[in-house]
Amino acid sequence: MSKYMGKAVKRVEDPRFIQGRGKYVANLKLANMGHAAIKRSPFAHAKINGVDASAAKALDGVIAVYTGQDLQAAGVGSLPCGFNPPGIVTAPHMPLAVDKVRHVGDGVAVVIANDIYTAYDALDLIEVDYEPLPAVVDAKKATAADAPQVHDEIPNNTSFHWPLGESDTVMGAMNESDHVVELDFINQRLIPNAMEPRACVAEWNAFTEEMTVWTSSQNPHLIRLLMSMATLGIPENRLRVISPDVGGGFGSKIFHYPEEVIVPWCSKQLGQPVKWVSTRSEAFVTDAHGRDHVTTAKLGVNNDGTFTALHVQTWANMGAYLSTFAPMIPTALYITLFSGLYKIPHIFGESWGTMTNTVPVDAYRGAGRPEASYLLERLIDIAARDLNMDPIELRRKNFIQPDEFPYQTPVAMVYDSGDYDQLFDKAMEVSGYNEMIEERDRARQEGRLVGIGVSGCIEASGAGPSKVVTSLGAGVGLWEHGLVRVHPTGKISVLTGTHAHGQGHETTFAQLVADELGVPMDDIEIVHGDTSKTPFGLGTYASRSAAVGGTAIMKSCEKIREKMKAIAAYQLEAAVEDMVYDQENGTIHVQGSPDRSKTFVDISVAALMGHIPDDMEPSLEExxxxxxxxxxxxxxxxxxxxxxxxxxxxxxxxxxxxxxxxGNVINPMIVEGQLQGGIVQGVGQALLEHGIYDEDGQLLTGTFLDYAMPRADDVPMSALGRIEIPSPSNPLGVKGAGEMGTIAGTPTVANAVMDALHPLGVRHVDIPHTAAAIHGAIQSASVSAD
Amino acid sequence: MYPPKFDYYRAGSVEEALALRKQHDGKFLAGGHSLIPVMKLRLSDPGVLVDIGRIDGLKGISAANGSAKIGALTTHAMVEAADNLPDILPEAAGWIGDPMVRNRGTVGGNIAHADPASDLPTVFTALQAKIHVAGEGGSRVVEASNFFTGLFETAMSDDEMVTAVEVPSKDNHTGTAYAKLFNPASRYAIVGAGAMLTMQGNQCTAASVSIGGLLPNAIRCPSVEAALFGQTLNEETIAAAAAAVANDIVADDVMGDIHASAEYRQRMAPVFVKRAIAAAAARA
Structure with missing residues (x-):
């Protein structure tokens, strides 16, 4: 019945992206624009005894050089942490370091020059008197009594401790289990690397006293809020933040970054626009990293395969400063997902957020949920081997059943809907699971190491309600705004507080509105990413846009329909209750009399002209x-x-x-794209990617020569299938598709590699499963077998 | 990623290039795919670049009298597409970087840079290639096995430049192959092995084997070659010959990094030598 919903409509944004006509922050050229470059620390941890910028200032073409002290003296504020669980200990995070640098890449000074080459030449002339200090890089070692202290304000480098559940009760149940699987493992640090590096342009208008900031961000409204209340102190009504086309984020562009403070401040100081564009090298040492957990976990299982208890302790590396949402990731988005698809009667999880001399760690595609799925799915896989059960059978034995929804887990979440057996039935069919087993077993007989990996993952998307997330420590609610404006000619502008940076909102939201109102997609414009155009919204991350943002738009469409029906009833002198809104073509007629009708444009014009009921406000905007x-x-x-x-x-x-x-799918092509891409990212973590620091805090994987991003030939196209169990959490019935590929890709492939090595007696190898690591495991296994 | 200031000269001939370089104490720029990145990272500040990229006659492949001459400015993409070169060359060239790199990067630039993890030094060593080098005093020819002398070091002086590489042309009785363990990030070689075998039936009548990636420079493997010579090649004899590579590698010279320890690389040497030999034998 719907014309657009559920259809693989081609993305309306693609022609401009494919032809290189996107408008990114780096494309922006303003008159008299200065170019900024930032002097960054080569040390992981050092006192700053002084900064001598005299030679840099004297260089021809240099406009100004500012240090951390200049910004501090001017009253620039600390970058805030936006998620503060009870008992958290924080420390200031100045946009440019003042007394001490705390990670390689920490900013020390900024140069503004007439051109970017001169700015970089000037950086080489700035002399910073560093007094190197010992560094700490490991999340768990950072808590040792003799570990170097990253911040004086944060004793033992432990910013927070977040327990959920009763440890003693859970261990009691654990001890009564027939079998306990124990595992110490890491979830390695990842470096996001969106295709477009971050960028920021700021223009201060001294006459209107208004600041405009263009920034490559996933949520411009939130950035504006943090600039207003914490860093720059410019009130929202004098501050416009624009995130135009953004070339990928994957979480790393959710956060308020130092450059978004430095660049506007410099523009105001100098009275001229200032531009900063991150180099790829800078991105490696300044964009928030992901994951980096050290974990000890135990899963209790009875001989029949029933899970009895789960006990997890995680040390989560926060890096040198608490990034905007960092503490939320290893807590409210991690431990609350420990139940997976399963009935586990007793669960306890606790995490420590620890400070180290590394780049801050925050949300990266999946954010906490990949870490939760990886740990649970690895434990279950080991349990299946220990019990000699098929890994799918063991999972099925513990599934939450379709009639048990809404299902209250022991870790706070109430699951909405699902049918996990049906899901696995279909996965076995799509993969040809039984044939795969035969193929593997044949290969094993030939002496080849072939393995099959399985995972069943859960994600929590479209977070809400706001009072729950704020009670957990979030500084903002997670509602969303959606406005539908019908112009007098019948064309439509949709304003959303979400932000598209690869998700295709200009297509999917237009599909939704086209069906809701019965108008052609071409008549609909989706507006996002400019705080002066759209009312406050919370941006895009955590697979929330369709579920929360889409619902807001849908509800506004419902209001538009009701108002249009009332106007049509008035004009046709019929009762509102008798009006029928035909969503096929956007006409409104009297029930039983299709001839007595008004078109969408008729009503749009009527709303302009005021040919509406007396008690009604004119115009069509909801x-x-x-x-x-x-x-x-x-x-x-x-x-x-x-x-x-x-x-x-x-x-x-x-x-x-x-x-x-x-859940329900708006555009299957876009969902499949999200999954294919997400899976590649998940496989990347399983096989390739690893952000490695040495003991001195030097990043050893600071370029693509050493940081292994997955490439097209590393990963086959995935065979995809879908079941659609609508979510009752929103009227669209959508659940969220942005992150599952990444969440599931890692444990699935890691389990497959471990299955391949199973005949050799290998139990676990930490990811990434590089050739060298796997060869090492094979060697050790054959040594111990001898 | 903004390089320091530099002056730029474009040479119209080999002679002019050599003179400009000497006059300004500059560096030669060919495809720029090694030099420009290190300049952008400000790890290299040559001050003056002498662009040799448009010198006539240095680009292209010509075959005559049993050998093929690859001009120094020939790109990896051209080598990848060539049908008159021994199989090992298109094979290895096709694994260098990505299409953009292969379209810009040059054979001469690659070997002059002498990156230990690069593929072509190993390939040319196996092919017993002759490196044509031009200098002020005229040109000379250096055997590949003498050309690569250390980490980013060659037998050339700063006053010389590569003009061409001469390799045997494709021949029905000779099989060549390259086997490579990829660095997962850079796709450079963790270990790369090259083999050129001449066969009469199953018997190996001539063998040239090289290894690179794990050492400061690519080397010939005389122990492996001796073990192959005169042998009837089968799985066992190939494996045995490959194992002899341990005698050709000075253990202390083997390099290790975050991707592959020295121990792992050493263990991989016979594995990839074996693969190169087997593939070359199958092609002979």
Whole structure:
């Protein structure tokens, strides 16, 4: 019945992106614009005894040089942490370091010059008198009594401790289990690397006293709020933040970064526009990193395969400063997902957020949920081997059943809907699971190392309601705004507080509105990313845009329909109750009399002219602020097959199949794109990516020569399937599709590699499973077998 | 990623290039795919670049009298597409970087840079290539096995430049192959092995084997070659010959990094030598 919803409509934004006509912050050229470059620390930890910028200031073409002290003296504020659980200890994070640098890449001074080359030449002339200090980089070692202290304000480098559940009760149940699987492991640091590096341009207008900031961000409204209340102190009504086309974020562009303070401040100081564009090298040492957990976990299982208890302790590396949402990731978005798809009667989880001399760690695609899924799915896989059970059978034994929703887990969440057996039935079908098993077993008989990996993952998307997330420590609610404006000619502008940076909102939201109002997609414009155009909204991350932002738009469309029906009734002299809004073509007629009708444009004009009921306000513009009653819980069954080269440890990912329940689907092509891309990112963590620091806090993987991003030939196209169990958390029934590929990709492939090595007796190898690491495991296994 | 200031000269001939370089104490710029990145990272500040990229006659492949001459400015993409070169060359060239790198990067620039993890030094060593080098005093020819002398070091002086590389042309009785363990990030070689075998039936009548990636520079593997010579090649004899690579590698010279320890690389040497030999034998 719907014309657009559920259809693979081609993305309306693609022609401009494919043809290089996107407008990114770096494309912006303003008259008299200065170019900023930032002097960054080569040390992980050092006192700053002095900064001598005299030679830099004297260089021809240099406009100004400012240090951390200049910004501090001018009253610039600390970058705030926006998620503060009870008992958290924080420390200031100045946009440019004042007394001490705390990670390689920490900013020390900024140069503004007439051109960017001169700015970089000037950086080389700034002399910083550093007094190097010992560094700490490991999340757990940072808590040792003799570890170097990153901040005087944060004793033992421990910013917060977040427990959920009763440890003693859980251990009691654990001890009564037939079998306990124990695992110490890491979830390695990842470096996001969106295709477009971050960038910021600021222009201060001294006459109107207004600041305009263009920044490559996932949520311009939140950035404006933080600039107003914390860093720059410019009130919201004098501050406009614009995030135009943004070339990917993956979480790393959610946060308020130092450059978003430095650049506007410099513009105001100098009375001229200032531009800063991150280099790729800078991105490696300044964009928030992801993951980096050290974990000890235990899963209790009875001989029949029933899970009894789960106990987890995690040390989460926060890096040198608490980034905007950092403490939320290893707490409210991590421990609350420990139940997975399963009934686990007793769960305890606790995490410590620790400070180290590394780049701050915050949300990266999946944000906490990949870490939760990885730990649970690895433990279950080991349990399946220990019990000699098929890994899918063991999972099925513990599934939450379809009639048990809404399901209250022991870790706060109430799951909305799902049918995990159906999900796995379909995954087995799509992957050809039984044939895969035969193929693997045949290969094993030939002496080859072939393995199959399975995972069943859960995600919490579309976070809400706001009072729940704020009670956990979030500094903002997670409602969303959606405004539908019908112009007098019948064309439509939709204003959303979400932000698209690869998600295709200009297409999917237009599909939604086209069906809701019965108008052509071409008549609809989606407006986002400019605080002067759209009312406050919370941006895009955590797979929230369709579930929360889409619902707000849908509800505004409902209001528009009701108002249009009332106007039509007035004009046709009929009762409102008798009016029928035909969503096929946007006409309104009297029930039973299709001839007595008005078109969408008729009513749009009438609303302008005032030909409306006396008690009605003119114009057709409706807004909704939707606060979701609950999260949504997308879920997945992914299956992969790998072959490990016995001699070298090289891994070939032979097959990957994924079946997901992301609820109702607006555009299957876009959902499939999200999944294919997400899976590649998940596989990247399993096989390739690793942000490595040495003991002195030097980043050893600071370029693509050393940081292994997945490439097209590393990963096959995945076979995709879908089941659609609508979410009751929103009227669209959508759940969220942006992150599941990444969440499930890692444990699925890691489990496959471990299955391949199972005949050798290998139990666990930390990810990434590089050829060298796997070869090492094969060597140790054959040594211990001898 | 903004390089320091530099002056730029474009040479129209080899002679002019050599003179400009000497006059300004500059560096030669060919495809720029090694030099420009290190300049952008400000790890290199040559001050003066002498662009040799448009010198006539240095680009292209010509074959005559049993050998093929690859001009120094020939790109990796051209080598990848060539049908008159031994199989090992298109094979290895096709694994260098990505299409953009292969379209710009040059054979001469690559070997003059002498990156230990680069593929072509190993390939040319196996092919017993002759490196044509021009200097003020005229030109000379250096055997590949003498050309790569250390970490980013060659037998050339600063006053010389590569003009061409001469390799045997493709021949029905000779099989060549390159086997490579990729660095997962850079796709450079953690270990790369090259083999050129002449066969009569199953018998190996001539063998040239090289290894690179794990050492400061690519080397010939005389122990492996001796073990192959005269042998009837099968799985066992190939494995045995490959194992002899341990005698050709000075253990203390083997490099390790975050991607692969020295121990792992050493263990991988016979594995990839074996693969190169097997593939070359199959092609002979």
């Amino acid at each position: 807004a909704t602020f939707f606060d979701p009653p609950n999260f949504t819980f997308p879920n997945s069954a992914h299956i992969a097959m790998v072959e490990v080269d016995k001699e070298s440890g090289e891994i070939s990912l032979l097959k990957y199949a994924a079946v997901d329940d992301v």
